[in-house]
Amino acid sequence: MKVLKFGGTSVANAQNIERVKDIVSGMGREQLIVVVSAMGGITDLLLTMASRTSRQDVAYKAVLKEIEDRHLQAIRELLPVGSQSAALSKVKSELNVLETLAEGSYLIGEITPKLSDKIVSFGELFSSFIISEYFRSEKLDTSFKDSRELLKTNETYGRAAVNFERTFANCHTFFEHSKSQIHVLPGFIASSENGNSTTLGRGGSDYTAAVVAAAIEAEELQIWTDVSGMYTANPKIVKQAMAIPHISYEEA
Ligand code: ASP
Numbered sequence: 001m002k003v004l005k006f007g008g009t010s011v012a013n014a015q016n017i018e019r020v021k022d023i024v025s026g027m028g029r030e031q032l033i034v035v036v037s038a039m040g041g042i043t044d045l046l047l048t049m050a051s052r053t054s055r056q057d058v059a060y061k062a063v064l065k066e067i068e069d070r071h072l073q074a075i076r077e078l079l080p081v082g083s084q085s086a087a088l089s090k091v092k093s094e095l096n097v098l099e100t101l102a103e104g105s106y107l108i109g110e111i112t113p114k115l116s117d118k119i120v121s122f123g124e125l126f127s128s129f130i131i132s133e134y135f136r137s138e139k140l141d142t143s144f145k146d147s148r149e150l151l152k153t154n155e156t157y158g159r160a161a162v163n164f165e166r167t168f169a170n171c172h173t174f175f176e177h178s179k180s181q182i183h184v185l186p187g188f189i190a191s192s193e194n195g196n197s198t199t200l201g202r203g204g205s206d207y208t209a210a211v212v213a214a215a216i217e218a219e220e221l222q223i224w225t226d227v228s229g230m231y232t233a234n235p236k237i238v239k240q241a242m243a244i245p246h247i248s249y250e251e252a
């Protein structure tokens with residue numbers, strides 16, 4: 001079994017998601033676990049929305065609208081007309097839950113770390129759901145699995161610590177019995193013993209993929225990204241940054 005992780009830029013829009021599908025279908029018939037981030041920019045938008053509701057700034061509604069539009073547009077572009085309506089109504093009803101959470105925060109003018117994690121978890125939930133529906137519509141033998149049912153953590157919201165024993169046991173049991181060729185999982189999100197949504201820290205989808213790969217002793221973990229390799233510095237900040245052709249684990 002191989003684990004493939006695709007980051008926010010790789011799943012930022014319908015066009016990029018189509019390329020992800022090409023990569024996945026090009027891997028042949030072997031069993032794959034595909035871990036995805038939220039669509040690029042969505043986690044930031046969710047956090048902006050939450051900070052506005054906590055300041056009782058009604059402009060949070062514009063951010064919510066943008067989040068809504070990005071996902072509904074992706075569904076319309078990716079899914080054939082016949083299967084759009086089921087996916088649209090599922091995502092719309094989840095968007096209603098998100099809206100209710102935002103309204104609650106707005107009314108009391110507060111955002112707790114617990115509520116913040118619940119709110120940001122929607123980014124990965126939406127992307128993974130849309131991608132798995134799209135794979136299915138492209139006749140890939142795919143099922144969706146909510147990572148919160150596999151990854152168990154403590155309740156340090158925003159940067160929860162994984163309970164490896166529980167998580168590994170859950171992954172073993174689930175992947176041993178599941179027959180689908182491809183499993184699509186949301187990165188970044190997990191849940192506590194009490195069933196509350198938690199997150200693994202910004203950029204945590206890589207970590208989700210690594211934890212799942214370790215749990216099932218995957219033959220390979222592939223982290224797909226929009227930068228062609230490792231750079232001497234963040235190329236978005238440092239113009240002279242160069243790609244490093246080879247690097248050891250220690251140096252990295
Ligand atoms: N969506 C989360 C973030 O933006 C996790 C990730 O992309 O890995 O931090």
Ligand code: MG
Nearest residue numbers: 007008203206
């Ligand atoms: Mg990342």
